[in-house]
Amino acid sequence: xxxxxxxxxxxxxxxxxxxxxxxxxxxxxxxxxxxxxxxxxxxxxxxxxxxxxxxxxxxxxxxxxxxxxxxxxxxxxxxxxxxxxxxxxxxxxxxxxxxxxxxxxxxxxxxxxxxxxxxxxxxx
Amino acid sequence: xxxxxxxxxxxxxxxxxxxxxxxxxxxxxxxxxxxxxxxxxxxxxxxxxxxxxxxxxxxxxxxxxxxxxxxxxxxxxxxxxxxxxxxxxxxxxxxxxxxxxxxxxxxxxxxxxxxxxxxxxxxxxxxxxxxxxxxxxxxxxxxxxxxxxxxxxxxxxxxxxxx
Numbered sequence: 001x002x003x004x005x006x007x008x009x010x011x012x013x014x015x016x017x018x019x020x021x022x023x024x025x026x027x028x029x030x031x032x033x034x035x036x037x038x039x040x041x042x043x044x045x046x047x048x049x050x051x052x053x054x055x056x057x058x059x060x061x062x063x064x065x066x067x068x069x070x071x072x073x074x075x076x077x078x079x080x081x082x083x084x085x086x087x088x089x090x091x092x093x094x095x096x097x098x099x100x101x102x103x104x105x106x107x108x109x110x111x112x113x114x115x116x117x118x119x120x121x122x123x124x
Numbered sequence: 125x126x127x128x129x130x131x132x133x134x135x136x137x138x139x140x141x142x143x144x145x146x147x148x149x150x151x152x153x154x155x156x157x158x159x160x161x162x163x164x165x166x167x168x169x170x171x172x173x174x175x176x177x178x179x180x181x182x183x184x185x186x187x188x189x190x191x192x193x194x195x196x197x198x199x200x201x202x203x204x205x206x207x208x209x210x211x212x213x214x215x216x217x218x219x220x221x222x223x224x225x226x227x228x229x230x231x232x233x234x235x236x237x238x239x240x241x242x243x244x245x246x247x248x249x250x251x252x253x254x255x256x257x258x259x260x261x262x263x264x265x266x267x268x269x270x271x272x273x274x275x276x277x278x279x280x281x282x283x284x285x286x287x
Contacts, residue, residue, distance in 0.1 A: 019200060026207040035217055037246050038203055038262040045241065046200035068145035075142075082240035082247070089248035089260065102258065103221045105251040115252035 005061045009054045016050030023047060033092045041085045048077060129163075131170040134179065136162035177230040181285055188281045195242045195277075203244060206263055219248075220267045222274055223256045231286035232257070238278050245270065 026039030052070040059067045093102075094113045102111060109115050130136060140155075140162035147154050179185070206215075226232050232254060236247040239259055249258040264270050 019204060022204040022207055026203070029207060029212050031212055031215070034246070034248070034260045035215065035262060037260070038244065039207065041240050041246060042196075042199050042203045045196060068148055072142060072145045078237070078241065082237035085240050085246055086236065086248065089246060093249060103219050105256045105258070106221050106223050107251050107253060107255045109252035109255070111258060112250050112252045117252045117254075 001061050005057065009057050009061075012050045012054035012057070016047045016054065018047075019050065020044055020047030033096075034089065037085050037088060041081050045077065045081065049074065127176075130166065132166045132173065132176060134177075135166045138162075139165055175229075177228065178286060184281055184285050188278075188285065191277070191281075192238055192242065199242045199244070203262065206244070210263070215263050216265065218261050218264055218267050220259050220261060220264075220271050221256055222259055222271050222279075224254070224279070225275075226279060226283055226286070227254075228286045229254070231282045234286075235278055235282055239274060242278075245274070 023039045023042070023044035027036050030036045030039060052073055056067060056070045059065065090113060099111070099114050105111055109118065140158035143158035143161050144150055144154060224232060224235075226235060232250070236250075236257060239245050239247040239257070244262040244264065246260045246262075247257055248260050251257070259270075259274070261267065261270055
């Protein structure tokens with residue numbers, strides 16, 4: 001493997017490690033659940049991204065073949081991270097936040113945790 | 125008839141490609157298995173996804189994906205900066221409400237995902253009628269600016285793509 005590739009791969013690995021560390025540090029430093037959600041949905045995404053790029057470069061320069069697994073991991077990560085964050089946020093809101101603390105939805109119906117959907121309301 | 129057999133052509137193609145990516149080698153057997161998966165899975169899941177999503181303007185899709193990828197990189201650096209160098213008592217976290225003009229469920233899902241992955245915002249909840257979205261900002265001095273930025277930068281291209 002050429003030296004330049006080794007340097008590049010190492011750089012991506014270190015960068016990924018730094019972002020992963022910062023994201024985890026965020027979990028300690030931020031004060032409530034909603035703030036803590038920002039750490040794992042962002043800082044760690046780039047951390048994992050860097051590690052995956054390093055992995056792709058490594059297998060490309062040793063085996064000569066492009067591996068698709070890293071792309072799929074990225075895809076699955078982008079599909080699952082926002083949905084998990086949304087579930088956590090909704091659970092947190094319904095257990096800890098009174099509806100008067102949230103801003104109004106500015107529409108006819110309120111937020112989905114407190115209000116029934118239009119279809120349910122029609123049935124009654 | 126074709127609509128019944130292939131309810132989501134795009135989903136079928138994606139599933140076949142994902143299968144080929146998972147096994148990481150393109151052989152005739154894998155291609156066949158991928159095709160079978162791409163045909164069977166959408167039929168089984170069709171009851172949960174009754175409407176076919178319309179996707180138009182592929183160029184805007186490509187531009188949107190690139191824009192979001194770039195914003196994710198920027199978001200990471202910004203959030204890392206805030207976490208490392210701001211005192212946690214200085215954070216001004218706020219809820220903001222974004223009234224939606226999008227109506228297609230697929231478009232709203234993509235928008236919510238985008239909001240979560242990009243700078244300092246997490247989408248928390250939809251309105252009961254799906255016409256507004258509740259967003260949590262990690263640190264902002266100007267909630268109106270954040271709202272307008274999300275509407276301009278992400279909602280407008282999504283409206284062109286899905287509607």
